[in-house]
Amino acid sequence: MAKIIYQNAAGLSRTVEQDAPVTVMRAAIENGVDGIVGECGGQAMCATCHIYVDDRYLDALQPIGDDEAEMLDCTAADRDEVRSRLGCQILVGEAGGHLDEIVVTVPSTQV
Amino acid sequence: MTTATTAEADIVVIGAGHAGMQLVDSLRSEGFTGTIALMEAQGGVPYQRPPLSKEFMASDPDASDDSAKQGVVLRGPNFFAEKRVDFVPGRAVASVNRQSHLLTLNDGSRFGYGRLVFATGAINRALTVPGAELDGVVGLKTLADAGQLRERLRQAERVVVIGAGFIGLEFAAVARASGCAVTVMEFNDRPMKRALSATTGNYCAAAHRERGITLLLGEAVDSLPGDGAKVNAVRTVSGMTIPADLVVVGVGVAPADELAQAAGLVIDNGISVDGMLATSDPDISAIGDCASYPIAGTGARVRLESVQNATEHARTLARVLTGHGSAYDAVPWFWSVQGGIRLQIAGLFAPGDVEVTLGSPEQGRFSVLLFRDGRLVAVESVNRAADHVAARRVLSSETACQALTAEDAADPDFDFKQFSRSIMVDA
Numbered sequence: 001m002a003k004i005i006y007q008n009a010a011g012l013s014r015t016v017e018q019d020a021p022v023t024v025m026r027a028a029i030e031n032g033v034d035g036i037v038g039e040c041g042g043q044a045m046c047a048t049c050h051i052y053v054d055d056r057y058l059d060a061l062q063p064i065g066d067d068e069a070e071m072l073d074c075t076a077a078d079r080d081e082v083r084s085r086l087g088c089q090i091l092v093g094e095a096g097g098h099l100d101e102i103v104v105t106v107p108s109t110q111v
Numbered sequence: 112m113t114t115a116t117t118a119e120a121d122i123v124v125i126g127a128g129h130a131g132m133q134l135v136d137s138l139r140s141e142g143f144t145g146t147i148a149l150m151e152a153q154g155g156v157p158y159q160r161p162p163l164s165k166e167f168m169a170s171d172p173d174a175s176d177d178s179a180k181q182g183v184v185l186r187g188p189n190f191f192a193e194k195r196v197d198f199v200p201g202r203a204v205a206s207v208n209r210q211s212h213l214l215t216l217n218d219g220s221r222f223g224y225g226r227l228v229f230a231t232g233a234i235n236r237a238l239t240v241p242g243a244e245l246d247g248v249v250g251l252k253t254l255a256d257a258g259q260l261r262e263r264l265r266q267a268e269r270v271v272v273i274g275a276g277f278i279g280l281e282f283a284a285v286a287r288a289s290g291c292a293v294t295v296m297e298f299n300d301r302p303m304k305r306a307l308s309a310t311t312g313n314y315c316a317a318a319h320r321e322r323g324i325t326l327l328l329g330e331a332v333d334s335l336p337g338d339g340a341k342v343n344a345v346r347t348v349s350g351m352t353i354p355a356d357l358v359v360v361g362v363g364v365a366p367a368d369e370l371a372q373a374a375g376l377v378i379d380n381g382i383s384v385d386g387m388l389a390t391s392d393p394d395i396s397a398i399g400d401c402a403s404y405p406i407a408g409t410g411a412r413v414r415l416e417s418v419q420n421a422t423e424h425a426r427t428l429a430r431v432l433t434g435h436g437s438a439y440d441a442v443p444w445f446w447s448v449q450g451g452i453r454l455q456i457a458g459l460f461a462p463g464d465v466e467v468t469l470g471s472p473e474q475g476r477f478s479v480l481l482f483r484d485g486r487l488v489a490v491e492s493v494n495r496a497a498d499h500v501a502a503r504r505v506l507s508s509e510t511a512c513q514a515l516t517a518e519d520a521a522d523p524d525f526d527f528k529q530f531s532r533s534i535m536v537d538a
Contacts, residue, residue, distance in 0.1 A: 032187030039129075039418055041162040042182065044496075045446040045455065046419075067453065070496035074503055111426065 002093025024087035077107030119223030121145030130399030131230035137429030152203035242335025279361030386438030458489030501531035
């Protein structure tokens with residue numbers, strides 16, 4: 001079971017829930033969540049699925065990979081050294097994983 | 112919810128690929144309130160192309176038959192209703208009457224347009240040797256192609272890929288990883304020659320060979336012998352016969368410009384557009400793979416086949432059509448994933464460019480900086496995302512490009528990321 005709550009700067013919130021594991025980027029695309037582009041399809045190549053992870057969930061995340069860390073340097077919105085991640089690299093609801101639920105803030109722009 | 116169909120729209124977009132879908136999306140986000148219709152000959156929901164030769168190809172075909180779960184849908188199910196876009200899958204344009212601003216659709220009906228946009232993409236070039244029509248000889252372009260090929264890959268043991276371009280090599284890497292014997296044949300003396308420097312191309316050749324792919328360079332297909340209706344080998348011009356139960360043709364694409372040509376628009380390596388992406392008819396635009404456009408500052412025409420080119424064209428045109436656009440000037444960038452090779456390219460390579468290599472091709476982590484007339488023009492990075500990010504930043508600034516010489520870059524202490532940060536602060 002995966003539950004992802006997307007918030008934006010204006011305070012609006014969208015919740016996506018599904019049974020199968022899904023990345024924060026994919027769930028946004030498939031459910032029409034505004035503000036996440038995911039142009040490369042999920043390979044950490046384009047940095048257009050930038051999100052800020054809510055502090056409460058930071059410890060449950062997989063450590064950031066080298067490619068993701070570097071690509072976060074070309075996000076359109078400012079990078080937050082602690083909370084910025086690429087949505088395509090965060091898998092939610094994986095069996096045996098530590099992350100069944102996450103709250104993220106979508107930046108004002110991706111391109 | 113279905114969107115109402117009309118027999119006319121203020122803006123009609125032909126093609127629901129990356130370019131067409133981004134355009135209708137961006138038109139709404141830029142505040143366009145008129146009517147929009149989107150025409151697409153393929154049935155089904157619009158999908159993403161890049162995963163087709165990569166993750167999709169490597170995924171389990173039994174996992175799901177729902178394209179949404181295969182991770183390739185381009186937008187959610189309510190997209191067209193929310194964006195008020197008249198979209199009917201399979202509704203295609205047969206001809207364009209520019210005088211009367213009327214399209215004839217594939218069902219024979221007429222459809223009026225205020226402005227027309229070609230986002231028709233590209234079509235695979237066909238192989239024209241004897242045997243090319245045999246069963247087991249396939250191309251890869253559409254989701255349907257990819258689904259069929261993924262199914263065939265499960266049964267295949269000996270795969271021959273014709274053409275060492277991006278798609279061919281991406282597929283070859285997946286086929287090799289799934290245990291097939293894989294041969295890639297290429298007419299040129301190195302892979303991806305049109306797009307990549309010799310250093311990067313030769314590195315990729317060696318890396319694919321190391322993973323067990325047989326790469327035949329400077330070799331062309333003579334014919335495809337078969338056993339009845341099914342292909343069973345590839346015969347080369349030099350006289351070799353390579354057994355094959357699956358032959359994948361990846362010999363490049365051609366712009367899908369037939370409809371535009373029939374309508375009398377100027378064609379020059381695709382549909383010719385100006386910096387504002389207008390064709391020779393001011394009421395018609397063209398974007399993405401099908402359009403050739405002038406590079407800002409140089410005037411040289413180029414036609415690119417990439418997601419970034421498609422979506423940036425779309426965003427630029429959406430601004431133009433809502434009255435606040437400026438000429439297209441994005442720095443092109445591309446990527447490819449071929450087994451363990453993560454290739455990222457910014458800018459456009461041309462033969463004769465001066466190469467400076469940072470990092471270590473031996474260790475599979477390096478970047479090639481390309482200089483032309485003393486100016487940085489492109490950067491190819493293999494497993495060095497930091498350099499790619501720096502390259503996108505530097506190439507978007509004329510001042511920064513001018514500030515870097517090949518001699519500076521060749522200094523063993525040169526750090527491209529650091530340079531990009533210092534110069535951008537100064538600029």
